Amino acid sequence: MDDAVADLSQDRPRLGRSSTAERVADILRDRISEGFFRPGQRLSEESISEALGVSRNTLREAFRLLSHERLLDHRLNRGVFVRLPSAADVIDLYRVRRVLEGAAVRRTPPERALALIKETVLDAERAAAQNDWQGVGTANIRFHQALVSMNESPRIDEAMRQLLAELRLVFHVMENPRALHEPFVDRNRILLGLIESGPPEKAAAYLDDYLDHAERLLVHAYGPNR
Amino acid sequence: MDDAVADLSQDRPRLGRSSTAERVADILRDRISEGFFRPGQRLSEESISEALGVSRNTLREAFRLLSHERLLDHRLNRGVFVRLPSAADVIDLYRVRRVLEGAAVRRTPPERALALIKETVLDAERAAAQNDWQGVGTANIRFHQALVSMNESPRIDEAMRQLLAELRLVFHVMENPRALHEPFVDRNRILLGLIESGPPEKAAAYLDDYLDHAERLLVHAYGPNR
DNA sequence: ACGTAAGGATCGTTGAACAATTCGACAAGA
């Protein structure tokens, strides 16, 4: 009986949830990540609060939340804009990735995480076979989220979630999703192999090259915009 | 003339700063980190908004900011409380530290960061000589902030700032600051030496031991509380 | 010991109001 009660405590976080502001933030976050709101676009308090049927004050609380996640850019007296990351941002994002993902592949992978990673590799391959490059991008993101989960740290998972959401903004600025994601379908498979069997150093080295490649791709296509 | 104008654009970030909510958040952040508000304490919207002379709505925006930094705990319909980290939180915080600081010491230290680190080592030694253990704690925190700055990533700096603010909450729960900080005055000096001269792997190994030590100290003294 | 009910305190959310700020347009001047 005590066991059952102990299991229950895992559902505890779901209890606290709710609050209009958070639900509004969830909606906006989804809209942003799916590209409905474009990077650089201004979000009007009046029109959105009216469309969602919540008061301006509540909407502002939601805006605050998303600003803190770096998805929105809050400029004083000018309103909030969907964040438009600069080239410097891209470079910094990859610096963080090298740290978080590098630490991950150096650990002995927990079974749980390994299964997750395999799954996302398959997802990417399936999507690629159907020329669904948007889907490949999504699977890619989940692949790296799974990678980082090897660190077994809730805080790192959360940080990675935010980072990838921010990176998705970068993707939305670029056209030609195929060139952006195709090279990494194979690389994911290879990296998985190195994690499973190879020595950690080998996987780490390959990962560094992987990230260099991805960063170069982005920054190159990003140069003109700033 | 154009050159002068270009230089000016560096001051641009300073323009955006302000907004009552952010200033309120700054005040509360300081109060929390100095221990004026104790972990677990409830912060009443009414009394604080009255004391600070701002409206409840504005105060709530500030609360949101600090909740996102994990300094406050926002429980629906019950109000906000100064966060009281659990033992599991402490363990996770140290997992993150191992990743961020470990990556830092493996890099070739930039001159700028090295100077900062030296400074904080001296600060800690000076404070220890005067039996100012609060001061040692502060210097210690700045030492690790400086360590992490070797990563040369604004986002990692920011993450570390938050992490250390959260860790300060843990310190405030414990009595006997001396036992908590004294051992690390010497260890800081040694780690600095290894970073300057030793091979990175040596510094990394010592750092792991350092963090194990610190974590054990905290978790041990923390066990009873939960 | 346990379930229920009542009451008070506090939070969640709203709507309206006004001041502060931005931005574009247009006119005046060099």
Add this chain to the structure above:
DNA sequence: TCTTGTCGAATTGTTCAACGATCCTTACGT
């Protein structure tokens, strides 16, 4: 033509008062 000053509309920043919803405590009854 280019710059500068001024005005007004639009939007944000902040406050205030109000009401329903939720939680906590206390008291009561079984």
